[in-house]
Amino acid sequence: MKIGLVQLMVTDDKEKNLRKAEKFVRIAAEDGADMVVLPEIFNCPYDNAYFRDFAEEKFGETWQRLSRMASDNKVYLVGGSIPVLNCGKLFNTGYVFNRQGDEIHEHSKVHLFDVNIEGGVRFMESETFSPGTTFGVFDTEFGKIGMGICFDIRFSEEWLKMEEMGAIMCVVPAAFNMTTGPAHWELTFRGRALDNEMFMVGVGPARNMDMSYHAYGHSIITSPWGEVVDQLGFDEEVKVVDIDLSLVKKIRDQLPIVNKRRENEG
Numbered sequence: 001m002k003i004g005l006v007q008l009m010v011t012d013d014k015e016k017n018l019r020k021a022e023k024f025v026r027i028a029a030e031d032g033a034d035m036v037v038l039p040e041i042f043n044c045p046y047d048n049a050y051f052r053d054f055a056e057e058k059f060g061e062t063w064q065r066l067s068r069m070a071s072d073n074k075v076y077l078v079g080g081s082i083p084v085l086n087c088g089k090l091f092n093t094g095y096v097f098n099r100q101g102d103e104i105h106e107h108s109k110v111h112l113f114d115v116n117i118e119g120g121v122r123f124m125e126s127e128t129f130s131p132g133t134t135f136g137v138f139d140t141e142f143g144k145i146g147m148g149i150c151f152d153i154r155f156s157e158e159w160l161k162m163e164e165m166g167a168i169m170c171v172v173p174a175a176f177n178m179t180t181g182p183a184h185w186e187l188t189f190r191g192r193a194l195d196n197e198m199f200m201v202g203v204g205p206a207r208n209m210d211m212s213y214h215a216y217g218h219s220i221i222t223s224p225w226g227e228v229v230d231q232l233g234f235d236e237e238v239k240v241v242d243i244d245l246s247l248v249k250k251i252r253d254q255l256p257i258v259n260k261r262r263e264n265e266g
């Protein structure tokens with residue numbers, strides 16, 4: 001399976017962000033991608049001050065254009081995430097489309113990014129967003145794929161449950177920053193991959209020093225063996241990476257963890 005990592009540099013111009021996403025999805029498809037993944041909040045700066053103004057209802061302009069990007073290029077598209085308005089509440093929501101442009105999955109970030117790190121980043125997503133309440137997997141011809149958004153990666157039970165739902169790979173539109181990125185980005189992606197013996201795909205925005213939030217970039221793929229298959233740098237880039245999904249069964253057979261879990265019987 002070929003995965004297109006779109007490490008887009010997000011600006012405060014929504015149309016520019018969307019046009020760039022369209023261009024990069026096309027480039028990834030021309031390079032053979034089966035699935036293309038965009039970053040968290042890719043059409044809007046990652047900043048509470050912007051979320052409400054940039055928000056759209058489901059089936060709005062961004063949803064329509066994502067669906068067309070998938071069908072025009074005949075790829076699965078994990079459309080990062082965008083601020084979505086639903087019954088007066090805002091959610092950090094991502095949509096997944098199949099090769100025909102039909103929506104096959106929706107995920108609203110369950111664990112909101114509310115942190116205050118001394119000498120580092122302070123961000124309170126819950127000042128604007130409400131949390132999602134469900135997570136799950138979607139079907140492809142390659143197997144079942146799970147999805148979470150950024151801070152969700154830190155809650156290991158979410159990924160364990162997706163593995164139990166049959167996931168052989170999980171995708172994570174994300175936006176770590178210059179405090180949490182160097183400390184935890186690679187570690188959490190390697191950890192979740194190893195815990196569940198599956199592939200993990202994380203895609204973040206490129207760093208943009210003109211914005212208030214300095215994203216870490218470093219879009220990454222980790223293997224069921226816990227290794228880094230590929231990792232980008234800080235800059236804007238599109239890269240297509242070939243992964244061998246047969247490794248999931250091979251490693252689960254050779255080093256059985258996922259099918260050997262035991263309950264606490266005490």
Ligand SMILES: NC(=O)CC(=O)C(=O)O
Nearest residue numbers: 113150151175176177180
């Ligand atoms: N955008 C985020 O949710 C950031 C995050 O998860 C982090 O740990 O950094």
